[in-house]
Amino acid sequence: xxxPIPDAAVISRRAEIAAALRRRLPRGTVIDRAAGLSxxxxxxxxxxRQQPLIAVxxxxxxxxxxxxxYCADEGIxxxxxxxxxxxxxxxxxxxxxxxxxxxxxxxxxxxDLVNRTVTVEPGVTNLAISAAVRELGxxxxxxxxxxxxxxxGGNVAENAGGVHCLKYGLTTNNILGLEVALLGGERIRLGxxxxxxxxxxxxxxxxxxxxxxxxxxxxTVRILRTPETxxxxxxxxxxxxxxxxxxxxxxxxxxIPAGMEMMDRPAIHAAEAYVGAGYPLDAEALLIIEVDGPAxxxxxxxxxxxxxxxxxxxxxxxxxRDETERLAFWAGRKAAFPAVGRITPDYYCxxxxxxxxxxxEVLAGIRALSERFGLGVAxxxxxxxxxxxxxxxxxxxxxxxxxxxxxxxSEILRLCVRVGxxxxxxxxxxxxxxxxxxxxxxxDDLAHQQRLKCAFDAxxxxxxGKVFPTLHRCAELGRLHVHxxxxxxxxxxxx
Amino acid sequence: xxxxxxxxxxxxxxxxxxxxALADGTRLAVEGQGxxxxxxxxxxxxxxxxxxGLSGITYYEPGELVMEALAGTPLAVIEAELxxxxxxxxxxxxxxGHLWGTGGGSIGGVFACNLSGPRRPFAGAARDxxxxxxxxxxxxxxxxxxxRVVKNVTGYDMGKLLAGSFGTLAVMGRVTFKVLPRAExxxxxxxxxxxxxxxxxxxxxxxxxxWDISGAAWLPANAAARSAVAYIAGAGExxxxxxxxxxxxxxxxxxxxLRGALSVAPTEELHxxxxxxxxAEMRDGSLIAPAQGVAxxxxxxxxxxxxxxxxxxAVARRTGGEFLCDWQGGLAWLAxxxxxxxxxxxxxxxxxxxxxxxxxxxxxxxADDVRSNVPVFGEQGDTVARxxxxxxxxxxxxxxxxxxxxxxxxxxxx
Numbered sequence: 001x002x003x004p005i006p007d008a009a010v011i012s013r014r015a016e017i018a019a020a021l022r023r024r025l026p027r028g029t030v031i032d033r034a035a036g037l038s039x040x041x042x043x044x045x046x047x048x049r050q051q052p053l054i055a056v057x058x059x060x061x062x063x064x065x066x067x068x069x070y071c072a073d074e075g076i077x078x079x080x081x082x083x084x085x086x087x088x089x090x091x092x093x094x095x096x097x098x099x100x101x102x103x104x105x106x107x108x109x110x111x112d113l114v115n116r117t118v119t120v121e122p123g124v125t126n127l128a129i130s131a132a133v134r135e136l137g138x139x140x141x142x143x144x145x146x147x148x149x150x151x152x153g154g155n156v157a158e159n160a161g162g163v164h165c166l167k168y169g170l171t172t173n174n175i176l177g178l179e180v181a182l183l184g185g186e187r188i189r190l191g192x193x194x195x196x197x198x199x200x201x202x203x204x205x206x207x208x209x210x211x212x213x214x215x216x217x218x219x220t221v222r223i224l225r226t227p228e229t230x231x232x233x234x235x236x237x238x239x240x241x242x243x244x245x246x247x248x249x250x251x252x253x254x255x256i257p258a259g260m261e262m263m264d265r266p267a268i269h270a271a272e273a274y275v276g277a278g279y280p281l282d283a284e285a286l287l288i289i290e291v292d293g294p295a296x297x298x299x300x301x302x303x304x305x306x307x308x309x310x311x312x313x314x315x316x317x318x319x320x321r322d323e324t325e326r327l328a329f330w331a332g333r334k335a336a337f338p339a340v341g342r343i344t345p346d347y348y349c350x351x352x353x354x355x356x357x358x359x360x361e362v363l364a365g366i367r368a369l370s371e372r373f374g375l376g377v378a379x380x381x382x383x384x385x386x387x388x389x390x391x392x393x394x395x396x397x398x399x400x401x402x403x404x405x406x407x408x409x410s411e412i413l414r415l416c417v418r419v420g421x422x423x424x425x426x427x428x429x430x431x432x433x434x435x436x437x438x439x440x441x442x443x444d445d446l447a448h449q450q451r452l453k454c455a456f457d458a459x460x461x462x463x464x465g466k467v468f469p470t471l472h473r474c475a476e477l478g479r480l481h482v483h484x485x486x487x488x489x490x491x492x493x494x495x
Numbered sequence: 496x497x498x499x500x501x502x503x504x505x506x507x508x509x510x511x512x513x514x515x516a517l518a519d520g521t522r523l524a525v526e527g528q529g530x531x532x533x534x535x536x537x538x539x540x541x542x543x544x545x546x547x548g549l550s551g552i553t554y555y556e557p558g559e560l561v562m563e564a565l566a567g568t569p570l571a572v573i574e575a576e577l578x579x580x581x582x583x584x585x586x587x588x589x590x591x592g593h594l595w596g597t598g599g600g601s602i603g604g605v606f607a608c609n610l611s612g613p614r615r616p617f618a619g620a621a622r623d624x625x626x627x628x629x630x631x632x633x634x635x636x637x638x639x640x641x642x643r644v645v646k647n648v649t650g651y652d653m654g655k656l657l658a659g660s661f662g663t664l665a666v667m668g669r670v671t672f673k674v675l676p677r678a679e680x681x682x683x684x685x686x687x688x689x690x691x692x693x694x695x696x697x698x699x700x701x702x703x704x705x706w707d708i709s710g711a712a713w714l715p716a717n718a719a720a721r722s723a724v725a726y727i728a729g730a731g732e733x734x735x736x737x738x739x740x741x742x743x744x745x746x747x748x749x750x751x752x753l754r755g756a757l758s759v760a761p762t763e764e765l766h767x768x769x770x771x772x773x774x775a776e777m778r779d780g781s782l783i784a785p786a787q788g789v790a791x792x793x794x795x796x797x798x799x800x801x802x803x804x805x806x807x808x809a810v811a812r813r814t815g816g817e818f819l820c821d822w823q824g825g826l827a828w829l830a831x832x833x834x835x836x837x838x839x840x841x842x843x844x845x846x847x848x849x850x851x852x853x854x855x856x857x858x859x860x861x862a863d864d865v866r867s868n869v870p871v872f873g874e875q876g877d878t879v880a881r882x883x884x885x886x887x888x889x890x891x892x893x894x895x896x897x898x899x900x901x902x903x904x905x906x907x908x909x
Contacts, residue, residue, distance in 0.1 A: 294745065
């Protein structure tokens with residue numbers, strides 16, 4: 001993985017830059033000693049490590065603006081960071097860049113039950129939002145598995161998902177308003193408690209922009225009424241194909257479950273050994289299907305799902321009888337990643353999305369790749385929306401295995417793209433999938449995305465080296481070519 | 496003199512048409528089926544880019560919950576194909592062309608205007624359902640974004656940028672969108688005689704409980720009288736409506752429970768057939784006053800629901816307009832007769848009253864001269880306006896797409 005070549009001139013100014021930031025910020029906000037900086041050297045994608053030039057931990061939005069104003073004036077790169085749980089290296093530091101940590105902006109500012117909104121600072125964790133309104137009978141729907149730790153600001157930047165996206169959408173579908181600090185420090189307000197503000201949907205493009213457009217300083221989310229009832233069903237299948245057909249048939253029956261998760265045999269065994277959730281060990285594939293809502297609807301839907309599962313040849317079928325059992329069904333799935341972590345020194349989590357109908361074919365393809373690369377794989381995924389999470393098992397201490405795991409991962413993503421899918425469903429492009437963007441997008445597709453970037457950050461100071469495989473100068477992108485398709489970039493910088 | 500009309504019938508043809516216009520400096524008014532051409536300010540264009548030749552469903556897999564269609568495909572064609580598979584567009588876009596005396600709309604127009612109906616607060620807006628686009632920017636270059644899967648964060652969400660941009664950045668030639676199963680049954684509870692304050696409180700209460708409502712509207716007596724549903728038309732007083740959708744038996748059970756909880760007013764109940772008929776009227780704006788032929792300005796006002804009753808009361812008092820509500824009060828359609836307050840004054844009043852609550856007012860329909868003199872989409876803050884102009888300049892540097900007055904972006908600039 002190549003990153004932009006660090007600017008030696010900026011690195012040589014470290015002490016001066018740190019001093020300048022200290023003049024602008026309260027004591028204890030600026031970190032420039034190696035011991036302190038090592039805490040920031042990677043995010044959830046631990047294969048890549050880099051100490052930042054300086055880390056800055058502002059405590060309020062004015063301090064965030066002060067940092068952005070200084071960096072814009074001095075031409076210094078910035079890597080925004082929430083809790084550092086990104087699985088795609090979105091918060092990977094730069095040797096010549098400032099890591100801007102937002103975790104100290106962690107206040108809940110407003111709970112508005114009549115409008116059903118909660119307004120928070122970006123460092124509030126995902127789960128803390130739900131916790132703040134749970135007693136009142138509400139919750140915040142997107143639930144990435146890192147929700148205990150990950151921050152809402154990071155969720156917005158990555159457009160984070162979770163197991164309930166099929167019914168409730170991703171982060172972008174659950175936010176109503178943002179305050180964003182632009183490069184230069186100025187802050188803008190987008191959206192709000194009234195729906196569908198006129199004007200370009202800048203809130204919609206900030207969501208999922210991976211910290212390349214601005215720094216989120218406040219988020220207003222929509223909260224939902226806690227469903228009256230939730231029930232989970234566990235259905236085991238002797239063949240992956242049967243489970244895949246069951247997923248499609250449930251949707252064809254007009255049911256949108258709150259979540260529909262699939263695990264393959266290695267994942268089932270790892271999870272069962274870890275938490276003893278009562279999963280069927282003889283199954284090749286296991287579905288966890290949850291329906292929620294008014295009790296009367298849930299009861300009808302659960303019965304129909306059981307019928308569909310039987311028709312599809314389920315070899316085992318259990319419906320949760322109470323909340324304890326429902327949570328037990330989920331315990332294995334929620335612990336699947338650490339459970340797999342127990343059976344392998346390291347694992348590498350992928351995130352492609354495919355059309356659901358291609359599931360059997362893609363799983364067969366992954367098995368074939370597993371043999372070719374000589375590395376095991378366990379599959380845990382959001383079957384309802386076709387979002388795969390193959391976990392590639394490897395040993396980072398074995399020479400060459402990391403590289404092999406990465407190449408295996410890239411081949412899986414290419415397979416996803418070939419069947420009409422995409423590189424990432426919810427983890428983001430970051431550095432991890434950056435160099436695969438050409439597999440999905442042509443030069444003009446990427447050029448238009450970068451023209452959006454140019455409107456926000458023409459100097460390319462916000463999180464450079466992420467998302468885009470190629471650096472274009474905004475001046476070059478701005479040049480008008482009357483004839484389509486003739487946009488050569490002979491002088492572009494490639495990493 | 497009638498404007499020249501460019502009617503591409505392929506995506507390549509669309510690109511060539513825009514590239515040709517760019518080379519000639521021809522400014523284009525972009526239309527799908529032309530149903531909403533009266534929306535916004537009058538466009539100062541040299542030619543019409545007519546997308547009605549780009550028509551047809553190009554991909555539909557009910558099991559994937561995904562459909563893809565060329566932008567000029569009539570909305571009615573999309574809806575019919577979905578209905579045949581017991582699916583629908585959950586954001587419930589309407590056929591609003593009758594407000595301007597035009598016909599049915601296109602799927603591209605629905606997304607370009609981010610047009611959503613009564614289910615919007617509960618199921619999301621049009622923009623939330625747009626998964627992918629193939630478009631041609633004002634640079635005459637074709638580009639694609641998104642994909643055919645329902646969960647995707649690969650690259651910027653360009654669909655969000657184009658949804659609601661009114662064709663000012665790029666012309667969408669093909670759209671890919673999420674579709675969902677349609678509920679097998681629905682019921683609507685009607686509450687009679689509530690004033691806006693009491694009605695919006697009742698709608699909030701219904702939304703607060705575990706009933707999972709999917710529609711929440713309020714009509715004054717004279718708007719109710721325009722309905723084709725007898726229970727509503729014959730009410731002779733205000734009507735508050737709450738929709739529940741789901742499985743046949745379950746909906747009846749939920750409906751009984753909710754009726755019991757809403758003991759604030761006399762109630763009635765619409766079953767599936769009448770309920771669908773009524774919400775289609777709400778979706779299409781069929782009950783909005785006054786009917787065609789009466790000179791009036793029509794405003795679309797969005798508000799935080801908590802403030803809706805007080806803001807709307809003040810607006811109605813100061814403008815003399817008539818309004819009806821959807822979205823639990825979060826959306827109001829306000830009609831002001833031309834013999835009442837003039838539109839420029841009304842705009843000032845509306846913008847002042849809605850801004851206090853963080854709401855918005857868009858001039859949805861008015862005479863050409865009125866639309867030329869009023870910021871149709873409202874003003875934006877300077878920084879947001881400048882940012883929007885930079886995006887516009889990067890996507891349409893020569894300003895050939897729906898020039899100037901139609902763009903919400905241009906409003907801030909003027």
